[in-house]
Amino acid sequence: MELVTRIIRNRLAAFGAVMLLLILIVSLLTPVFGLTDPNVIDTSNRFMLPFGEGHLLGADHLGRDILSRLLWGTRLSLMVGVAAAIIAATAGSLIGILAGYYGGRLDMILMRSIDVLMAFPYILLALAIVAVLGPSLMNALIAVAIVNIPFFARNVRGATLAIAQSDYIAAAKLSGRNTFSLLLFELMPNLISVIVVAFSTTVGWMILETAGLSFLGLGSQPPQSDLGSMLGEGRAALITHPHTSLIPGIMIFAIVMGINLLGDGIRDALDPRLAKGALRRALPITKIDRDLPLPRTEERGLLSVSGLKTDFQIAGKTTKAIRDVSFHIGRGECLALVGESGSGKSVTALSLTGLVASPPAVITGGKILFEGTDLLSLKFEQMREYRGKRIAYVFQDPNSSLHPLHNICDQLIESIKVHDGSMGRRALEAKAVQLLKDVRIASPERVMKSYPHELSGGMRQRIGIAIALANDPELIIADEPTTALDVTVQAQILHILKRLQRERGLALLFISHDMNVVAQISDRIAVMYAGQIVEAGSTKAVLEKPRHPYTKALLDCLPQLGKGQAMPRAINGSPPLLEDLPDGCAFAPRCSFVTPACQKRPIDVNLIGGRSLRCIRMELDDG
């Protein structure tokens, strides 16, 4: 149902659908219209023009009624085209599924045969098939179907390959499915969309191809009419009596265009990437629409964030991803932002330089002071002076931030050049090598010539850090930089970051879900829950004596090496939905110290002994 509305929302597709529907209805109802027999010859009416007596669309070279021939012909052409498409889809899908699922030798034989089939120009192949079988509409149908099998086979094989490797197919095997039911009940449902898309985009072609064969006299045989043969018969009188060929021509055009517009619509609606709105381009900088007055911020250190609020506005609904977040980082300091997924730590990091995608994101409040400049007041061009240059990012997956087709040398040089165009090639290369040495890469000359896929995850992350260092940033924001790495490699990366931070006086914003990792690198910790910082303080103090119940619970549920077989204590329940936050403390429903007051009103930040806390209980305790 949702699919139908999505297709209809696409105006061109809706137009195509309406046109096609009209043609379909008319051709279905043709027998009940009581038209004159399409094959009755009446030479007295030869080439009668449209709107003539008894012949609404005129008559052809034998005086036959064009309207009747057109409608019966359309009916036939549609049937033949659709039948050919169904045959091609069935046979092609079957070949594709077998080749993709079994692979190996079967795949080789099937796909090479398909390649051979594809090596012939399609019309030549169709001609050859019809030449062998003899001209008739049925044989034209078979020829068109065969010619289109490769398209389906290739598409379906590709999709099958990916699905056959998936865990859920393995899980179904382990659940006792035999191969036949596995293919039919587990694989097939996931292939339907691929087949439907292939079908809807080719059926138009197949109607054209059938018409083409009939036009050449190889398809429908006289006196039977289809659109192609009508065109063929009208061709002789193209100059003198154009209506005899124009009318079937327009009909073919209308059918094929209708099918193609609808087909494109179906493809767009079924493609998961397009469905998510990937075609919509994000603004170069997050949309800012701040509530006034802006908070008064005292500047502390290099970066001071106060009252930051970021919303996601999707389909009229507002999700508060970040709610009043304040923190600061000094030069040479490492602040860790800790939280579980959905707590808003990454959105906070991306908000700093306006990198959250808009739409749907809007920054609705707060101030971000970087060396006295409010980053949220900057235009895109001014922001570029900060992004990547003074504030650099290191992401979790270095694979997605490195370009697979350029070698490391080019990528390093590119990131230096973007912000400093004055250096020559030689100087750039020297600087790139130096950067690799800075991240402790043993053989920088060799790595310079490598491509990302040739390097291990740990190496790629070093390159990611080297690129971040390219313009001597003052602040590095590292978003889960070691999460995808093995422990031994993680230790190396943390070591590099820590050393750089010390040696260069870099400020580091380290985002992680892992308290153990954070403990080893950060000077201060800010713990996030449901878009707020609930506790912040020096790393040592927070770990030794967590004061917010959530911080404590988070530490308790993390197993500690060296504690033996001590099972971690789980937190009951799950985090609140950001679209539906409670009025009071967001952690209250899961908190073991909850009081009625916790759930009445939002909890403010309190500063107690160098610790900032969003909790009522702590207020009471330490009053």
Next chain:
Amino acid sequence: MVRAILELTGVNKNFILKRTSIFEPHRILPAVKNVSLSIKPGERFGIIGESGCGKSTLARLMVGLYTPDGGLVRLEGSPLQDMPASDRNRAIQYVFQDPAGSLNPRKTIRQILATPLRALAGLNHQQAEIKLQEIMVAVNMPLSALDRYPHEFSGGQAQRIGIARALLAGSQILVLDEPVSALDVSVQAQLLELLVKLKEKFGLTYVFISHDLAVIEAFCEKVAVMYYGEIVEIGRADKLFQQALHPYTELLARTAPRQNADLYTEQQFELPDPLNPPIGCAFAARCPRAEKTCHQKKPKLSLQKASSYVACHFPLNQ
């Protein structure tokens, strides 16, 4: 001596890689090399190692998703390869690392969970329905979840469903391949609690695969450490990381992040090429204790002290 419920003897698995050109021979990647293990009924057996060490391949060999190229996997004494697939699936099941990826996106949870009940347990519709309701209660999921689709669930919920699917086959042994790695810490703790509860309720044996030392130590009784397709050490989980015998185990234990210890990192090294493995010990190039023998002769996994095995010429207790 209790008889092993799952036993591997000299198991090998090679992957044949695509040729880079037709003039070259196929390249062979030995993923699991000569692995022998014995797991007792009711045991929580951990397997730890870094990415690419072959632990997932080993797990898939245990449940018959892969067939070994050499050696035997025995389930309660009988070779896995000789068992009909349905018997095998009734005896041993697998829980996948990516919880959402192991559920068919086009099927409801009811359809997914009913499959093992119909195909393996041979239950009719009504019997299956009763079983489904029981299992949902056992894994702490609401019954309403049965009629929903996989994408509607969080990672933790999807993993509960994955565990339910494995349990419905009626098997006594679950091979859990990084079951909590993709989950948030609080959800991870909930899932570990659930696994403990289920083990008691159904009398299960767990093979628990993870790269997280702290999780393994908390959850398992016995641990095997893997490096480059081989087992380098087996020992008790509570002792292994504190009194490692193999230098690689020690390295893992020292680099694992802890709140109460400073960052430790080893010196630069080059990892061995898996396609062209060294003749001697695979860890020798990284090992601070390595001597000439280590590069020339492969150490055998041998008994060191009470139920501790190590494959090292110069184990740390000597």
